[in-house]
Amino acid sequence: MAKGDGSITEVRRGVWRVRIDFGTNPVTGKRTVVSRNVHGTKAEARKVRDQIRREHESGLTVDGDKLTFREFADSWHSSRVDAGEVSSIRLDRERNQIKLLSGYIGDQRLRDITPQTVESLYAAIRRDKVKARGKCSGTTMNQIHKLLKQIMKKAVDFELILRNPCDRVRAPRCETPERRSLTVDEGIRLLECVGREDAEAYAALTDKEARQTERGNLFGRSYLRGLSRVGNVVAVRIGLATGMRRGEVFGLTWGSVALNQAGISSISVRQAITAKGELKAPKGKDESSIRVLSIDACTADHMREWKMRQALELLKLGIKQNDSTPVCCSDKGGYMNLANFERWWRIFRNKYGFDDLKFHELRHTQATQLLANGYDVKTVQTRMGHASATLTLNQYAHAIPENDESAARFIGDLFTAKPVKGRLIELKTA
Structure with missing residues (x-):
């Protein structure tokens, strides 16, 4: 029998051993031999032999036919963890999503997963809100689809399957998030509330430190209660003034702040802090680049005041303020725990009547108001740190009712104007 034809031997009644020798692998130098036991007739054993030969001829890894989705997905994820090229937050999300997927198709062989399997899988996840922890939005399903497609693509690359079943399945549509931004009046009121909270935080810190002085406990402490409260207020002020992301604000150090008495003050966005307390490069097209944001005089004055006060208070902890x-x-x-800030932010919002305001909506507010007041898209894109102007427009150019009404009046006046010597009467626009 020629090499690769295979042999069929009866082991015992109703059990046949299929064995095929594909010769020496030119890369590994080892012989590739596949052996299977088939329960049934000799004709069924021939079918198994022929299937193994077809898979080998098509380029599939013949010894990977028993590999389950759970085994391969876990191995794929472990390799990404070891590579260290993906953020821990994303790895955690992937781990949870792989666990979710394995709850449905974990025991299925990779080669048995078809487009129909994938579509049935998505339908099952949407129905089973308990296993999916209720997070069955279109955006979540789209993320799951991308992850599954990525895993199955690697299986194709490793010649474990012939084609990616996800290629023939339409990706679930992402939901368009509701992006709320503050009106001008709301922004003014928020800044007034920040000012009141600022004064209260400083006063509370001063009173508390006065009591510590009376007790002789001014220095040598491990923490100074009240520093974080003022820092939180400063964070809101920076967020409203610059549109920086929450992680970027709390990853900001004094070495990245230029407070000029005479000229324009600025902030350089160099890093961000994650919910896990890890520092990383900020989002953007080029994560190695630094974006520089000018800040208004009022914000600069408040930051200058805070810098001097913070330096004095940190000395009580044996810390010398530096870049x-x-x-x-x-x-x-040290760096703020973002969960602690969120607790303070919730109290602040409820206190001043901004119950449902998210910190990220300060960012939406900046972009929306700049675009609404005639600033060019490129300037807004730069301040937001977006990879493209299209992203800026898609995400942050909210409709401003007043602008739409003005546009309607302009068009109405434009086409009802009386021509004068072949030209339209010059119109005054709102």
Whole structure:
């Protein structure tokens, strides 16, 4: 029998051993031999032999036919963890999504997963809100689809399957998030509330430190309660003034802040902090680049005041303020825990009547108001740190009712104007 034809031997009644020797692998130098036991008739054993030969001829890894989705997906994820090229937050999300997928198709062989399997899988996830923890939005399903497609593509690359079943399945449509931004009046009121909270935070810090002085406990402490409260207020002020992301604001250090008395003050966005307390490059087209944002005089004055006060208070903890000191620090003088900020933010919002305001909506507000007031898209794109102007327009150019009404009046006046010597009467636009 020629090499690769295979042999069929009866082991015992109703059990046949199929064995095919494909010769020496030119890359590994090892012989490739596939052996299977088939329960049934000799004709069924021939079918298995022929299937193995077809898979080998098509380029599939013949010894990978028993590999399940769970085994391969876990191995794929482990390799991404070891590579260290993906953020821990994304890896955690992938791990949870792989666990979810494995709950449905984990025991299925990779080669048995078809486009129909994938479509049935998505339908099952949408129905089973308990297993999916209720997160069955279109955006979540789109993320799951992209992950599954990525895993199956790697299986194709490893010659474990012939084609990616996800290629023939339409990706679930992402939901368009509701992006709320503050009106001008709301922004003014928010800034007034920030001012009141600012004064209260400073006063509370001063009173508390006065009591510590009376007790002789001014220095040598491990933390100074009240630092974080002022830092949180400063964070809101920076967010409204610059449109920086929350992680960028709390990753900001004094070395990235230029507070000029005479000229324009600015902030350089160099890093961001994650919910896990890890520092990373900010989002953008080129993560190695630094975006520089000018800040208004009022914001600069408040930051200058805070910098001087913070320096004095940190000395009580034995910390000398320098370029690496976080602008919005914790009570211990280090980087703020974002969960602690969110707790304070919830209290602040409820206190001043901004119950449902998200910190990220300060960013939406900046972009929307700049675009609505005639600033060019490129300037707004730069301040937002977006990869393209299209992204800026798609995400942050909210409709302003007043602008739409003005546009309607302009068009109405434009086409009802009386021509004068072949030209339209010059119109005054709102």
